[in-house]
Amino acid sequence: MDNLPKAVFDALTSAGFWLDDGQIDDMRVIRYQAIKGGMLLLVVTETCGSLPMITELLEAA
Numbered sequence: 001m002d003n004l005p006k007a008v009f010d011a012l013t014s015a016g017f018w019l020d021d022g023q024i025d026d027m028r029v030i031r032y033q034a035i036k037g038g039m040l041l042l043v044v045t046e047t048c049g050s051l052p053m054i055t056e057l058l059e060a061a
Helices: 006-014 052-060
Strands: none
Touching: none
16 A cells, blocks of 8 residues: 555655655555546645654653
């Protein structure tokens, strides 16, 4: 399943959206059955190096 986003990431790199897909820190893929006229939904969020939710979880453990 890790090959599914490769074409999308390569296209975004070629378009100059980011320097390289190596910048991705978190990726989630949900695969559905392919259908004619289907679509791709891509959500990109900048984390700015701060992940307070994870920090809170680690402190609570």
